[in-house]
Amino acid sequence: xxxxxxxxxxxxxxxxxxxxxxxxxxxxxxxxxxxxxxxxxxxxxxxxxxxxxxxxxxxxxxxxxxxxxxxxxxxxxxxxxxxxxxxxxxxxxxxxxxxxxxxxxxxxxxxxxxxxxxxxxxxxxxxxxxxxxxxxxxxxxxxxxxxxxxxxxxxxxxxxxxxxxxxxxxxxxxxxxxxxxxxxxxxxxxxxxxxxxxxxxxxxxxxxxxxxxxxxxxxxxxxxxxxxxxxxxxxxxxxxxxxxxxxxxxxxxxxxxxxxxxxxxxxxxxxxxxxxxxxxxxxxxxxxxxxxxxxxxxxxxxxxxxxxxxxxxxxxxxxxxxxxxxxxxxxxxxxxxxxxxxxxxxxxxxxxxxxxxxxxxxxxxxxxxxxxxxxxxxxxx
Numbered sequence: 001x002x003x004x005x006x007x008x009x010x011x012x013x014x015x016x017x018x019x020x021x022x023x024x025x026x027x028x029x030x031x032x033x034x035x036x037x038x039x040x041x042x043x044x045x046x047x048x049x050x051x052x053x054x055x056x057x058x059x060x061x062x063x064x065x066x067x068x069x070x071x072x073x074x075x076x077x078x079x080x081x082x083x084x085x086x087x088x089x090x091x092x093x094x095x096x097x098x099x100x101x102x103x104x105x106x107x108x109x110x111x112x113x114x115x116x117x118x119x120x121x122x123x124x125x126x127x128x129x130x131x132x133x134x135x136x137x138x139x140x141x142x143x144x145x146x147x148x149x150x151x152x153x154x155x156x157x158x159x160x161x162x163x164x165x166x167x168x169x170x171x172x173x174x175x176x177x178x179x180x181x182x183x184x185x186x187x188x189x190x191x192x193x194x195x196x197x198x199x200x201x202x203x204x205x206x207x208x209x210x211x212x213x214x215x216x217x218x219x220x221x222x223x224x225x226x227x228x229x230x231x232x233x234x235x236x237x238x239x240x241x242x243x244x245x246x247x248x249x250x251x252x253x254x255x256x257x258x259x260x261x262x263x264x265x266x267x268x269x270x271x272x273x274x275x276x277x278x279x280x281x282x283x284x285x286x287x288x289x290x291x292x293x294x295x296x297x298x299x300x301x302x303x304x305x306x307x308x309x310x311x312x313x314x315x316x317x318x319x320x321x322x323x324x325x326x327x328x329x330x331x332x333x334x335x336x337x338x339x340x341x342x343x344x345x346x347x348x349x350x351x352x353x354x355x356x357x358x359x360x361x362x363x364x365x366x367x368x369x370x371x372x373x374x375x376x377x378x379x380x381x
Contacts, residue, residue: 004241005034007051007068009044010059010076012037015179015208017059019226019379020076024057026227027234044068055237058085072240074233077121084248088232091252092121095222096128099175099203102220102258104136105323107269107278107313108173108201113143114185115177116156122177125205129175141168156184162192170199171268179204179211179221186215186263202263205255208379217262222255225377229253256373257363259334260327273298274312277305278320285324288348291317326362329355333371340367 006028012018021037028035033055038047040061047053048067056068060078064085075087103111111133115122126143133140144164165188168174176182182204189200196202196217204212207223232251240246267282269275280297281289294317295302302317309317329347332338338346344355352367359367 003032003034004054005036005051006055006057006237007047007053008035008037008057009040009042009047009061010037010057011040015206015211015379016077016224016226019224019377020059020230020233022380023227023230023376024076024234025230027231031234031238055241057233057237072237072246074236074240074246076229076233079250081248081250086236086246086248087250088229088236089250089252090121090224090229091254092124093128094252094254095205095224096125096130096175097132098255098258099125099205099222100129100132100136100138102203102222102260102264103173103175103201104133104138105313106173106201106264107267107274108138108171109268110139110141110169110172111175112141112168112172113145113175113177114181115143115145116181116184117145118147119177122181125177126175139169141172158188158191161185161188165189165192165194165200168200171197171201172199173201173203173264173268176202176204179206179208179219182219182221182263183211183215186219196263197266197268201266201268203258206379207259207377212259212261215263220261220264221259223257223259223374223377224255225253225373226379227376228373256377257330257365257370259374260330269312271308271312273300273305274308277309277317278324281321281324285321285328285348286346288350289321289325291321294321322358323362325349325355326358329359329367330363330370333367334374343367 010017010021012021044065048065053071055072058075073085075085077089079087079089081087113126115126174185176185182202185202189196194200203220205222207221212219212221236246267278276298277294281294295305306317325348329343332343340352344352349355356366
């Protein structure tokens, strides 16, 4: 049987596209497909006429040549379902909502956003973030990008960005719609003399380690399973090559979770009692913590502490303890190869079963699933 010729049209200058291509290429090589990769700026009509590919996998491009439509055609990270093309995309609304919850759980009540343009992904992530903030009663500070602003925002205006950051209330949590934009915020926060995260907490998207860890402090980021999008596109191709008609619909893939780093890992709570309790919990989250221990550590009755937690954070002391233990477990799963029982022990759980129960409540994943998904989402440099 002759191996099918698969044409991939994708700009791999960005981290997300390299992730997609790595996932798709891995599946393609396993199946023995002939793989051709071209940049979107290539003359696509020429490509179609020259190679007559059986399969076309397309990233965000302009017009789709008619010749590609007669092949098995799949779109990745660009919704072409209205054009009759099966599309594998990121659940951008879930990214925005998860980002807000990350800040909210840490006590941030002033929030803002940063994007550079009207890119579809940025607009959708920002809208979902702001909608979640409004539902929760957070205070919305103006974001950097203002549609219809006069004069219009330019791509990178150092003085204007510094002025915008300096005008934000202290502290404010800023959601940048991708890691590259988060790096820009961090750059000008430093120029403006603002501390991260004390004055401005910061969160990006993609978990591109090259972008996140070059910063000081390192950038927290939403992990998106980009290679999984490539693998899912490959599964659609398999079905199409098998003769099945591909359903021209959008398939959304949700984020894995937030990889918390120092740019957002400090609690922002005005109530000094609650702040002291949260700091104590965080400092001791590697061992078993109980509510009476926290109350004793801050020197207040348990009921009083519970009331203040409810007012300041909308959750109980026990829920905060569980969240802190899970955050420790997440870091261990991200950075070590410890067994799950050892992860449980070092994150304050008496056994792996209790860790799994708490982890599922916080993340909707088991610890093993989280580790595997995060490992598979790593973006090649």
